[in-house]
Amino acid sequence: MRAxxxxxxxxxxxxSRLIVVLGTVxxxxxxxxxxxxxxxxxxxxxxxxxxxRAVQSWGTLYPLLATALGLLMAIAAWAPDHRGRHIHxxxxxxxxxxxxxxxxxxxxxxxxxxxxxxxxxxSLAVLAATLPPGLQAYPIALAMRFAFAVSVAxxxxxxxxxxxxxTAGIILAVIAALILVQVVAxxxxxxxxxxxxxxxxxxxxxxPLAVFAGRWMLVDV
Amino acid sequence: MNDAIHIExxxxxxxxxxxxxxxxLHVPTGAIYGFLGPNGSGKxxxxxxxxxxxxxxxxxxxxxxxxxxxxxxxILGQIxxxxxxxxxxxxxxxxxxxxxxxxxxxxxxxxxxxxxxKRFELDGEHLFxxxxxxxxxxxxxxxxxxxxxDLLVLDEPTDGLDPVVRRDILSALITxxxxxxxxxxxxxxxxxxxxxxxxxxxxxxxxxxxxxxxxEKLKHGTKRLVVMGAPAExxxxxxxxxxxxSANGGGAGExxxxxxxxxxxxxxFEGVGASVREVxxxxxxxxxxxxxxxFREGRSRR
Numbered sequence: 273m274r275a276x277x278x279x280x281x282x283x284x285x286x287x288s289r290l291i292v293v294l295g296t297v298x299x300x301x302x303x304x305x306x307x308x309x310x311x312x313x314x315x316x317x318x319x320x321x322x323x324x325r326a327v328q329s330w331g332t333l334y335p336l337l338a339t340a341l342g343l344l345m346a347i348a349a350w351a352p353d354h355r356g357r358h359i360h361x362x363x364x365x366x367x368x369x370x371x372x373x374x375x376x377x378x379x380x381x382x383x384x385x386x387x388x389x390x391x392x393x394x395s396l397a398v399l400a401a402t403l404p405p406g407l408q409a410y411p412i413a414l415a416m417r418f419a420f421a422v423s424v425a426x427x428x429x430x431x432x433x434x435x436x437x438x439t440a441g442i443i444l445a446v447i448a449a450l451i452l453v454q455v456v457a458x459x460x461x462x463x464x465x466x467x468x469x470x471x472x473x474x475x476x477x478x479x480p481l482a483v484f485a486g487r488w489m490l491v492d493v
Numbered sequence: 494m495n496d497a498i499h500i501e502x503x504x505x506x507x508x509x510x511x512x513x514x515x516x517x518l519h520v521p522t523g524a525i526y527g528f529l530g531p532n533g534s535g536k537x538x539x540x541x542x543x544x545x546x547x548x549x550x551x552x553x554x555x556x557x558x559x560x561x562x563x564x565x566x567x568i569l570g571q572i573x574x575x576x577x578x579x580x581x582x583x584x585x586x587x588x589x590x591x592x593x594x595x596x597x598x599x600x601x602x603x604x605x606x607x608x609x610x611k612r613f614e615l616d617g618e619h620l621f622x623x624x625x626x627x628x629x630x631x632x633x634x635x636x637x638x639x640x641x642x643d644l645l646v647l648d649e650p651t652d653g654l655d656p657v658v659r660r661d662i663l664s665a666l667i668t669x670x671x672x673x674x675x676x677x678x679x680x681x682x683x684x685x686x687x688x689x690x691x692x693x694x695x696x697x698x699x700x701x702x703x704x705x706x707x708x709e710k711l712k713h714g715t716k717r718l719v720v721m722g723a724p725a726e727x728x729x730x731x732x733x734x735x736x737x738x739s740a741n742g743g744g745a746g747e748x749x750x751x752x753x754x755x756x757x758x759x760x761x762f763e764g765v766g767a768s769v770r771e772v773x774x775x776x777x778x779x780x781x782x783x784x785x786x787x788f789r790e791g792r793s794r795r
Binding site: 275276278279282283286287352355356357359360362363364365366367 | 544545546566567568569570571572574576580581582583584585589592593595596597598
């Protein structure tokens, strides 16, 4: 099984190395950039709000990066199998769930690089900066949250990408039906807010995508 | 169980227009079994059922003594498969594809793979997507043979290849069979090619098996007869009448194409007041065409 995993990991690395490298560079750079200039030694306590604003605005990039990485890695994980109509994968001598697990696991291993990028970048940024009194740095918490977000995004998109065109069609049809119902409800002046309800269910705790919502702060009170 | 592949009363439907019905197939262990049929006859579908890529509606498939698809992982470990279309990742090199495949097959033969790379003159550093059609076919054969399976399933492996590549591939297959005593199930519509290498032949059309017989029996048992004075109805002939038609407007008797023919059967005609003026040997291609014609005429009459 180890040899199989190595083989799958190597092939997946070959398809997604550009995504991994660029994602890792971005993950490393964002925390450094978020503290650059805003945390110099000559600044006093009055600069704390300015620093928090800068950190908060840069913080919106973490969930975006996590989503983009999850999406691109999931697409890359299945693209060659889709191109070959899955014939090669289906004729390999192992249970199909094991093959899916190998592909999934290989993607996870590769995503460790950008997660490490956030951790190292955050730690270096914090070490290099002088924080105003009252503010604390949370590099490990930020990296863990990024890891969780990128894992959720990868798992969701991996599942969708593993499906057939029919599955994708069903998902799109459900979304289209929701939009249609919402438009009709608005025209009929009905008090129906499907997207608000969906947003509440998905993005607010304990929704499955809650990790993406809220503030992503490397430095906070 | 002496069959490498044993199919009983298999039924499968794909959409509204195509179905495999009541398919019975027996591929003896150690045979080179040719699976003939025109395009769209159901050869690839049958192969996909044998490999567990599709699930039958009913019937039973046993491969190397194990039930398919229930035991697909164990069975596929003993099968080398070459599909009709190249199915491998185009972004990997020849060497990477070999390494990838080797990881999944415990009986992988590195020495054979190295020997075949040399023999097929493949460059290990070339991307699969940049190989020529012939090189892709050679690589897929290399992967199938290096797995050291007891059964090779080849779906039109030489279709569209030049004669030199075809010869290289067939020669590698024959060497493999002679060394390992493996079974080969090879589908094609290139009749002459199968005639050279196979010892069993099955013919399929429109999702049904028309015939399954040893090559010698099929080749030597299919004849064209020039028959004089045959009655309109014949009863219980010891051979199969595939087609029957007037020769040159009827004055010169009738042309019959028969199957399961054996020397000495001309005496049957004497018993019904007719005579056989000529017995003409047919090659496999002519026999194949006549079998298809007979099957299609019979179907349109029904």
